[in-house]
Amino acid sequence: MAPSNVRRLLGVLRRGPRAQAKEIDDEIAFHIQERIDALLDRGWTPADAKAEAIRRFGDLATERAALFAAAQHRDRRLVVFDWFDAVRTDLRVAARQLRRAPTFAVGVITAFALGVGANATMFSVIDRLLLRPPAQVADPGNVYAIHAPPRDAISFPAFVDLRDKLAGAAGIAVQTTGRQLAIGRGDEALMVQGVFVDGGYFRTLGVRPVAGRLLADDDATLPNGQPVAVIGFGLWQRLFDGDPGVVGRDLIVSSTHVRIVGVAPPGFNGIGRRPLDIWMPVTLASALLPAGPQWPWATADNAWLNAIARVGPGIDPQRIAGRATALLRAAALERVTRDTSISIELESILPSRAGALSPEAKIAVMLGAVSVLVLLLACANASNLMLARTIRRRREIAIRLALGISRRRLVAGRVVDALLLATLGGAAAIGVAAAGGMIMRDVLLDGLVWNGSLVNGRALGFVAIVTVAAGLSTGLLPGLALRRRFDLSGAIGEGRQSGGIHRSRFISSLVVTQTVFSSVLLIGALLFVQSLTNVRRVPLGMDLERTVAVSLDTKVLRTAASRADALFAKLSSAVARVSGVVSIATAEGTPFSQWYLSTRISVPGHAPDAPEIERGAFIRAVTSSYFATIGTHILQGRAFAEADDRTSGEQIAIVSADMAKALWPDVDPIGRCLRLGADSMPCRRIVGVAEATQESAIGPNDSSSPYAAIVYVPLSQGRYTVGARTLVARIDDAGSSAIINQIRRAVQQVDPTMPLADVWLMQSRHDPEVRPWQLGATMFGAFGALALVVAALGLYSVIAYSVAQRTGEMGIRIALGAHAADIVALVGSQGARLAGVGIVIAVAGAAAIAPLVQPLLFHVSARSPGTYMAAGVVMIVVAVAASMVPAARAARTSPMSVIRSE
Amino acid sequence: MRGIKGSPGLDAHSAGDHLYSYCIEQGFLVADPQAILPGNLEVLVLKALTAGPMHGYAITDWLERRAGGNLDLVDSALYQALYRLEGRRLVKPEWGVTEKNRRAKFYRLTDAGRAELRAQAARWSRYAATIDSILATPATS
DSSP: OOOOHHHHHHHHHOOOOHHHHHHHHHHHHHHHHHHHHHHHHOOHHHHHHHHHHHHHHHHHHHHHHHHHHHHHHHHHOOOHHHHHHHHHHHHHHHHHHHOOOHHHHHHHHHHHHHHHHHHHHHHHHIIIIIOOOOOOOSGGGGEEEEEEETEEEHHHHHHHHHHHHOTEEEEEEEEEOOOOEEEESSHHHEEEEEEOTTTHHHHHHTTTEEOOOOOOOGOOTTTOOOEEEEHHHHHHHHHHTGGGTTTOEEETTTTTEEEEEEEEOOTOTTTTSSOOOOEGGGHHHHHTTTOOTTOOOTTTTTTEOOOOEEETTOOOOOHHHHHHHHHHHHHHHHOOGGGGGOOOEEESTTTSSSSSHHEEEHHHHHHHHHHHHHHHHHHHHHHHHHHHHHHHHHHHHHHHHHHOHHHHHHHHHHHHHHHHHHHHHHHHHHHHHHHHHHHHHIIISSTSSOOOOOHHHHHHHHHHHHHHHHHHHHHHHEEEEHHHOOOOOHHHHSSSSTTTTHHHHHHHHHHHHHHHHHHHHHHHHHHHHHHHHHHHSSSSSOOOOGGEEOOOOOOHHSSSSSHHHHHHHHHHHHHHHHEEEEEEEESSSOTTTTOOOEEEEEEEEEEETTHHHTEEEEEEEEEETTHHHOOOOOOEOOOOOOGGGSSOOOEEEEEHHHHHHHHSSSSSOOOOOESSSSTSSSSEEEEEEEOOOOOSOOOOOGGOOOOTEEEEEGGGGGGGOOOEEEEEEEEESSSSSHHHHHHHHHHHHHTTTTTEEEEEHHHHHHHHHHHHHHHHHHHHHHHHHHHHHHHHHHHHHHHHHHHHHHHHHHHHHHHHOHHHEEEEHHHHHHHHHHHHHHHHHHHHHHHHHHHHHHHOOOOTTTOOOOHHHHHHHHHHHHHHHHHHHHHHHHOOOOOOHHHOOO | OOOGGGGGOOOOSSHOOOHHHHHHHOOOOOSOOOETTTTTTHHHHHHHTTTOOOHHHHHHHHHHHHTOOOOEEHHHHHHHHHHHHHHTTEEEEEEEEOOTOOEEEEEEEEHHHHHHHHHHHHHHHHHHHHHHHHHHSSSTO
């Protein structure tokens, strides 16, 4: 910037209104005086000349005010001009400097891009998981999910009671949980996710159709309603290409004909986050569900409907919950059902107000915090590098200051510098956010609804804001450090020590900050990796990687008993012939399939309201080869033999280990008996105890898992729930997709007109359970590694700078007889010291926030000293390694050159 | 009318008399002066400054001489024009000292100002030539 511009700018900036007025007055006075002189020269009298000059100027009062206004306008324009000039110059200078030091630029830009991009990704994820309400629901703030702990479902009569008699509710609706249903037949069949809803469901949620109409009360009138369906927008696009003529068309769902009456709006998935494809009336459920048309779905004993309530405006949901509880308890007493102790809770469907965060949401929040840490790390690093550069150029800065540049201009220059870098980083960050979003959506959060594009407007806005904030803070930080203690004369002179000590303390604290963040991230990574390892090591009780299940369409199976048996016999022999299949079994109520069959139990000697009796058990009817096929070991007693598989034989059972421990903690369960269902049922003799199986989401306290209590019975002694019957096959090559395809072909060939059979490796249904830990371990690991690299770079630059400052001292030490090893140790210990301070702070911080992280971990304490120590060791090693290069350089200092340069 | 060398004259209040008396100063009489079209004052000031840096009165004097009484120059309007030019960075002010040892604010033409002067002068020539050519065409065509 040319000095005259600087002066003018300073002058302009310093001109207050009083100075401005004086300047104008001076100018006017001069003008009038000149004119007086000119008139005097022509012979006018002084008095006349003065009057004439004043008159010629114009009405002084008004003109003066007008000139004052004009001058202010002018000054405003000049300030704007100068500001633009300054920014343009700064940008040019900044760009030139970047081109001259490309590694610095690339380093800072990459750090920014990763930091901001990661934050944008996590923002998108958190936005979708936590902030956005379920799509297309009108006024979602007043809609609540009804829970009846310990289960969420209520019975149909209970629903009717609530709908008709609950005061204060603007609408009650019900929806089942999503079921896999087959659409179409044979090879063209498609598996979709469907739910059954009551007639008032769409009206209560306030949804509007995109084509046709939505389900209405008439569609669900008892006893059978109408065979109609509403399809989802996604399904409409996929299957019918968005053809509006789909309304009125016939569709085969689970071998039943239904008529499509309308299409739901895009993004609508009820009140949950899992995608839904088709909605049908509850009256149709019995036709499509495995239990069959005889299943008493409308009785008070069957709790299978999840209720939703729309609360009237201004009404407290807790009062509604209280009223509902009273209402249902009274009804239960009247009907003599079990629900007399029912207790209703209302939970908002808005994810931000929901009672508990889902595990994915919790992980997302954690990752959000991690991204913020990484961003801070990136900013700290960038500040560090910029500050170092500023200090290297302190002579030039001192000269500029002496020439009159204001400190504000200097800081502004730094800020423009940082903003330029941040903007470039922000642009790159958009790419990072898109990639991150893709990874999140496809790999880590697979199965959850992801509406809209990868990077939407809100994410872009977020990127912009964060970029500007990062740039400003990075630019201002060195500027602030500069302003406070800058010794002009010392800097212009040759003095190397001027400001050196103050500077290096500031830089050191920045590096310590980086070390703190890196250490915290390292600790987090180690904790999550340990959790993941522990999760993977949990004994599942089944060999999931080697077990393939074959599920058929339920309608097909709802045939007479003998035909189902014959069909499965054909399937068994067909699958057994596939090479790679080692053994076959049939089971009803297979793990990870759709259908878990439950039963009441009663055990002689146990009170009916004891907890282990009251919670009932899951029943699994299996053929004798089941345990060997699926890999569940028999711990005591024996497995079923082929001879046991007769209806007329002795009624026997095998219980799972957890159940045995709960029912008979001190005695041998073999030989004991238990009843399944009503008291009139025979008391089955226990012949064996099977390994406990892990079949639900792995939680920190797995003994409370509801699926631990399983009773195995021989297949022919089961309840004959044919619709839940599955074939299981053991293969010798774990996870082989070739064998799975062959099994699929073999199954279809048994009956080509049969709708699609679902052939799946059991491991594939278990993987989602492990996902949260996988997510945590991967992300923390990646971020931890990144943070480590950044911290190492920061340490390196600090040590290098400090060594450069101390060449004199090094030279003297060497001259006095210090060995290279001593110098290296000296420098290395400096690095270790810096890292050590960071580690101590990090350990304290991590221990402090440990309770927040603990629920996300599995079988590892958030304060485990081993982990902390490991992280500390890694950090120190990295710090020492980073100091090695400057240390080597310091050890090579020649005392002679140092003395010569003094 | 104010006369030469101190003789009492009419009290001049109106703008017309104002210029009339000025013209007596210069020694010749002209008919009523014309107001300057908006925007033209600035280009005239720019032209004045091509001769070198001048303070406000010098510019006024220069213009009054060249205009020969045909233009109605108001002093304060000139300063407003100068401030506008300064705001647009077409002139640059410097405080200096006159031959009479008085402190004055001199204005200097900038490169941008020179370019602007050239552009405006060219536009004016084209404009004037066009008007002239239209006015000069015979009534019959």
